[in-house]
Amino acid sequence: MDKNIIVIGHVDHGKSTFMNALNLFIKGKQPEAFAPPTSSVSYRIGEDNYTVFDYGGAYEYIEHLGEKNEWAAILVCAATDGPMPQTTEQIELCNKRGIKRIALYMSKCDLADDDDLQYFVQEDINDILAENGFETEYPLLKVSAERACDWGEEKDKKEFFRFLTEIHRMK
Numbered sequence: 001m002d003k004n005i006i007v008i009g010h011v012d013h014g015k016s017t018f019m020n021a022l023n024l025f026i027k028g029k030q031p032e033a034f035a036p037p038t039s040s041v042s043y044r045i046g047e048d049n050y051t052v053f054d055y056g057g058a059y060e061y062i063e064h065l066g067e068k069n070e071w072a073a074i075l076v077c078a079a080t081d082g083p084m085p086q087t088t089e090q091i092e093l094c095n096k097r098g099i100k101r102i103a104l105y106m107s108k109c110d111l112a113d114d115d116d117l118q119y120f121v122q123e124d125i126n127d128i129l130a131e132n133g134f135e136t137e138y139p140l141l142k143v144s145a146e147r148a149c150d151w152g153e154e155k156d157k158k159e160f161f162r163f164l165t166e167i168h169r170m171k
Contacts, residue, residue: 004068007054009076010084014107019054025160045168072101079112082121095132101170103139110144139166
């Protein structure tokens, strides 16, 4: 089965970094320095084919979200800022357009390495998700801004694979 996933999140929270990290994880190579962000990455788990899309800007989300019959969304949220107005708008838009699954990629955790702060960011996200009818138990990956596109260590690869596998198991 083909499953499309959209990457959502506030400006400068790490969507492009996520897409480049996913590209590195799937293809095994680092994007060229200063390359534009990858707009889509495809991979396969079991019988399912996944394509992850990043439209690149707020206007593109509003204009195109739902056109590809997205099965799920990956919310990128910086631990340094927490959810912002654009975060809430995009979650609301996912709900309106019929996207019922959201996973969380919490970026910049090295810059906000206080566990309590990360907990409160996640609780704020849970409140927004619950208000919009989404589950508050979801695949979660917390990453360092500095190492997001490094993925050289085996533990990092295992965490990224765990995250993608948990997305695969979402109902």
